[in-house]
Amino acid sequence: MKYPVLIASLFLTTTVVSIPVVFSDDERREYRQRSVGVAAxxxxxxxxxxxxxxxxxxxxxxxxxxWQKIMAGLESHFGDNAELDSNSTKIITDFLKKYSADKSSYRRSTKIMRSLVKNDSPIRISETPYIKHEHDEIPDKMIKRNQEVKSLANCNACHTTAEKGIYDEDNVKIPGxxxxxx
Ligand code: HEC
Ligand code: HEC
Known part of the structure; x- marks a missing residue:
């Protein structure tokens, strides 16, 4: 047996034998969510x-x-008025703060956070450096000039699992x- 093959097989045998861990379906799902998503x-x-x-x-x-900036400016929200009563504003703001990217250890959240310059507070997800970078090879005809997408903000037009908080290449389907x- 050649040396590298021997080393590789020894390595495989020892790892397989030494980690006899069995994961439940829930644990597997949670692990996947953490590695390719944000908290759902x-x-x-x-x-x-x-x-x-x-x-x-x-x-x-x-x-x-x-989120705080977005929630404080709802009366002029990207050209729309999305203002809410003060009670709803408070409940939603508390919810967004509690699960925000800076408090999360899910992979996509930490990547977004790491890409931001300190204290930068973008009001668009689509303009955070990480998200911009992940999409910089997609031509305009598939986003802006695509009537079924129109904007990179429209995550769920292409990411079929966006509503579940999962963002991986396998589940992307660009309309058209x-x-x-x-
Ligand atoms: C009346 C319609 C409307 C409502 C209601 C609304 N939004 Fe928006 N929102 C928009 C529009 C329009 C945009 C810009 C979308 C685009 O550029 O394609 C936007 C964009 C956003 C973006 C940036 C998306 C990106 O990454 O570019 C965030 C974040 C956001 N909204 C959060 C909220 C939150 C939080 C609420 C509830 C408090 C809310 N929106 C309610 C119309 C709305
Ligand atoms: C036009 C369709 C489209 C839209 C809209 C879109 N994406 Fe994507 N996204 C893609 C494609 C295609 C890729 C893979 C790009 C590549 O590998 O070059 C991708 C990759 C990603 C990745 C990296 C996945 C990986 O496996 O590394 C993340 C995270 C992501 N998108 C999040 C988002 C979020 C959040 C939004 C909305 C703010 C969004 N995307 C909007 C098409 C889209």
Whole structure:
């Protein structure tokens, strides 16, 4: 047996034998969510108030300071008036703060956080350096000039699992173009 093969097989045998851990379906699902997603938390009030014009973005997609800025400026929200009564504003703000990216250990949240310059508080997920970078090879004709997408903010137009907080290449289907192949 050649040396590298011997070493490789020894390595495989020892790892297989020494880690006889069995994961339940729930643990496997949670592990996957942590590695390719953000926490899939939600709140009926949030879905109702913040999920009618676009998907209800998961709190783990922006830091607390960004959510605070967004919630403080709802009367002029990207050209729309999305103002809420003070009670709903408080409940939603508390929810967003509690699960924001800076408090999360899910992989996509930590990547978004690490990409931000200190104290930067973007009000767009689509303009955080990490999210911008992940999409910089997608041509305009598939986003802006694509009538079924129009904007990178429209995560769920392409990410079929966006509502579950899962963002991986396997579950991308760009309307009119299909699976992404890079
Ligand atoms: C009346 C419609 C409307 C409502 C209600 C609304 N939004 Fe928006 N929101 C918009 C529009 C329009 C945009 C810009 C979308 C685009 O550029 O494609 C936007 C963009 C956003 C973005 C940035 C998306 C990105 O990454 O570029 C966030 C975050 C956001 N909204 C959060 C919220 C929250 C939180 C609420 C609830 C308090 C809310 N929105 C309610 C219309 C709305
Ligand atoms: C036009 C369709 C489209 C839209 C809209 C879109 N994405 Fe993506 N996204 C993709 C494609 C395609 C890739 C893979 C890009 C590559 O590998 O070059 C990707 C990759 C990603 C990745 C990295 C996945 C990995 O496996 O490394 C994340 C995270 C992500 N998108 C999040 C988002 C979020 C959050 C939004 C909304 C703010 C969004 N995307 C909007 C198409 C889209």
């Amino acid at each position: 938390v939600n709140l009926p009030l949030y879905k109702e108030e913040c999920g009618s014009c676009h998907m209800a973005y998961h709190p783990g997609l922006l830091p607390e300071r960004s 173009y299909g699976k992404w192949d890079d």
